[in-house]
Amino acid sequence: MNTVLSVMAIDYPSEKLHIYLSDDAGADVTLLCASKEAYSLARYWVPFCKRFGIAVRCPEVFFNDSKIDQQDSDKEFSQERQKIKAEVAMQVDLRNRVGDRHGSRSRHNGGCGVEDEEEEEKRKEKEHDRVSTKNNGCGIIREEESNSTDKEDFTIPSLVYVLREKRIGVQHRFKAGALNVLLRVSGVITNSPYILVLDCDMYSNDPSSARQAMCFHLDSKLSPSLAFVQFPQEFYNISKNDIYCAELRQFKTFWLGLDGLRGPVLSGTNYFVKRCTLYGARPGGMSNSEEKEISRLKHKFGNSDKFCLSLVEKSSHDFDEKITTYVSPQKENTLTLASCDYENGTQWGGQIGYLYGSVVEDYFTGFHLHCRGWVSTYCFPSKPAFVGNVPINFNDTLVQKKRWNAGFLEVALSSHCPLIFGISKNFNWALQSMCYAWLAFWPVFSFPLLCYGIFPQLCFLNGISLFPELVGISAVNFDLTNKTADKTQIKRYENGVFDFEGCSLMLLPATTLSLLNLGALIGGAWQMIKFNAMERLFTQFIFSCFILTLSLPLIEGIVFRQDSGRVPPRVAFWSLVLSG
Numbered sequence: 001m002n003t004v005l006s007v008m009a010i011d012y013p014s015e016k017l018h019i020y021l022s023d024d025a026g027a028d029v030t031l032l033c034a035s036k037e038a039y040s041l042a043r044y045w046v047p048f049c050k051r052f053g054i055a056v057r058c059p060e061v062f063f064n065d066s067k068i069d070q071q072d073s074d075k076e077f078s079q080e081r082q083k084i085k086a087e088v089a090m091q092v093d094l095r096n097r098v099g100d101r102h103g104s105r106s107r108h109n110g111g112c113g114v115e116d117e118e119e120e121e122k123r124k125e126k127e128h129d130r131v132s133t134k135n136n137g138c139g140i141i142r143e144e145e146s147n148s149t150d151k152e153d154f155t156i157p158s159l160v161y162v163l164r165e166k167r168i169g170v171q172h173r174f175k176a177g178a179l180n181v182l183l184r185v186s187g188v189i190t191n192s193p194y195i196l197v198l199d200c201d202m203y204s205n206d207p208s209s210a211r212q213a214m215c216f217h218l219d220s221k222l223s224p225s226l227a228f229v230q231f232p233q234e235f236y237n238i239s240k241n242d243i244y245c246a247e248l249r250q251f252k253t254f255w256l257g258l259d260g261l262r263g264p265v266l267s268g269t270n271y272f273v274k275r276c277t278l279y280g281a282r283p284g285g286m287s288n289s290e291e292k293e294i295s296r297l298k299h300k301f302g303n304s305d306k307f308c309l310s311l312v313e314k315s316s317h318d319f320d321e322k323i324t325t326y327v328s329p330q331k332e333n334t335l336t337l338a339s340c341d342y343e344n345g346t347q348w349g350g351q352i353g354y355l356y357g358s359v360v361e362d363y364f365t366g367f368h369l370h371c372r373g374w375v376s377t378y379c380f381p382s383k384p385a386f387v388g389n390v391p392i393n394f395n396d397t398l399v400q401k402k403r404w405n406a407g408f409l410e411v412a413l414s415s416h417c418p419l420i421f422g423i424s425k426n427f428n429w430a431l432q433s434m435c436y437a438w439l440a441f442w443p444v445f446s447f448p449l450l451c452y453g454i455f456p457q458l459c460f461l462n463g464i465s466l467f468p469e470l471v472g473i474s475a476v477n478f479d480l481t482n483k484t485a486d487k488t489q490i491k492r493y494e495n496g497v498f499d500f501e502g503c504s505l506m507l508l509p510a511t512t513l514s515l516l517n518l519g520a521l522i523g524g525a526w527q528m529i530k531f532n533a534m535e536r537l538f539t540q541f542i543f544s545c546f547i548l549t550l551s552l553p554l555i556e557g558i559v560f561r562q563d564s565g566r567v568p569p570r571v572a573f574w575s576l577v578l579s580g
């Protein structure tokens with residue numbers, strides 16, 4: 001809700017702004033109803049923000065800001081504020097009730113026995129394969145008639161709820177699949193030339209972001225070759241100690257460097273992309289497709305007349321005109337466009353739209369855009385344009401990092417490896433390929449790190465002197481990261497206490513290495529004293545102590561803790577066996 005409301009309230013002409021909300025095989029109760037509720041709230045929220053020039057247009061953030069509470073000077077303002085606050089409270093209450101019903105099954109009740117985990121796995125599988133049989137397609141929620149009772153006439157943008165079909169046994173291609181459905185459905189309804197992609201765990205923090213992005217997109221020099229404007233990912237819930245290293249620091253370093261070459265990597269969310277670039281267009285044009293013949297287009301883009309027409313028609317800004325044209329066939333049409341079978345035999349995911357070759361669809365698709373000659377640009381304003389939340393327990397962190405690494409490897413080991421694909425003689429181009437390759441091969445760094453985590457310890461334990469020494473412990477599906485957190489979880493995170501609840505065997509390498517190090521440290525130190533080998537082994541002793549400090553939270557989680565956030569006993573057992 002916060003995501004939707006915050007973008008509905010951005011500063012952009014509302015007749016040119018259309019919000020599409022994607023729901024993977026969702027349940028009508030949770031999402032269509034929720035979006036209707038969100039829309040009715042937007043009727044108050046959007047005019048309120050615009051009238052009073054509210055700086056942060058995410059309701060939750062606005063109402064939790066205690067500073068605003070104190071400066072209630074304007075009577076009209078505070079009255080309006082109270083009115084909306086009550087509405088929001090009602091919504092939150094509703095959401096919690098729906099959330100409780102869904103969430104109560106998904107939480108562990110303390111211990112993490114094998115049975116619990118199996119159940120959880122089964123539940124996840126089920127959830128993953130949630131089937132939508134009939135209701136795919138979309139629902140458009142918009143102002144029936146512009147009932148402008150307001151003097152200032154703050155119309156609200158339309159909200160389109162898109163439900164894509166999922167069927168057991170049919171590949172749904174995760175986020176890339178969802179985005180492709182959105183591209184098609186929005187293509188036949190509004191067909192706007194620029195698209196902002198925003199994850200459901202992000203919200204718009206600066207209402208001027210669209211205008212900022214459009215400064216680049218409309219720049220006559222840059223525009224013909226510009227595919228997308230990327231904003232960084234910034235987060236509101238990072239704790240002081242950031243124990244899971246969740247702040248994506250590369251947005252402050254690497255991305256800035258890339259901006260000096262041919263632009264940053266497409267980063268999944270917070271970017272404004274030119275629609276035609278995703279349809280396989282090459283730099284220079286603005287039309288959606290150079291091909292004009294519908295039959296040929298159908299071969300590439302699938303069997304929808306309406307959609308293929310949207311490729312040759314000039315992009316329209318006029319929503320109302322479109323909606324009257326498409327109002328009756330639209331339902332049927334979007335139903336096909338959002339169905340599982342639509343992409344069969346087409347080029348979606350291969351040459352067109354978001355590409356399916358990797359679970360880091362953003363990186364992979366962006367790479368292809370750059371290879372096709374497009375550039376991107378980075379926009380890093382001091383006021384964060386979009387803010388989101390990070391995983392706040394160990395398991396979610398591992399799940400996310402595993403997915404990214406698996407996705408990068410998928411690209412590195414494919415024929416699209418950046419070291420061979422799209423290489424050019426242009427110097428900047430070659431440098432950028434190297435950057436893409438650096439990311440693609442990032443997972444490989446874990447091997448030397450594993451060696452550093454094992455061999456010095458074993459040598460120390462056996463009294464073998466080793467030099468030079470270095471330090472380090474490292475820690476394919478699109479497994480979603482958790483979007484809800486319970487109070488204990490939040491408390492642990494804020495206090496800097498690691499939360500291992502729900503961790504699978506994925507934690508084994510880290511726990512095993514910590515135990516190995518601990519064992520080696522005790523054994524090695526005993527030998528050092530016994531054989532008086534202080535001088536020879538002292539550096540290794542220090543090294544081992546250093547590793548112990550790094551792995552203290554893990555050791556604590558295995559040995560000392562009894563709460564539900566400790567390392568699951570099953571993982572602890574196996575790491576003990578393995579390190580032994």
Ligand SMILES: O=c1ccn([C@@H]2O[C@H](COP(=O)(O)OP(=O)(O)O[C@H]3O[C@H](CO)[C@@H](O)[C@H](O)[C@H]3O)[C@@H](O)[C@H]2O)c(=O)[nH]1
Nearest residue numbers: 024174175178199200267268269359360362400478480481
């Ligand atoms: O089958 C799927 C899977 C994911 N999503 C959406 O994808 C987004 C990102 O998912 P999330 O669980 O939040 O994953 P993160 O690890 O936080 O995502 C990061 O990594 C992804 C690539 O792996 C990028 O696409 C994201 O933008 C980036 O924030 C969310 O809005 C999801 O609703 C779908 O719509 N359908």
Ligand SMILES: [Mn+2]
Nearest residue numbers: 199201389481
């Ligand atoms: Mn996320």
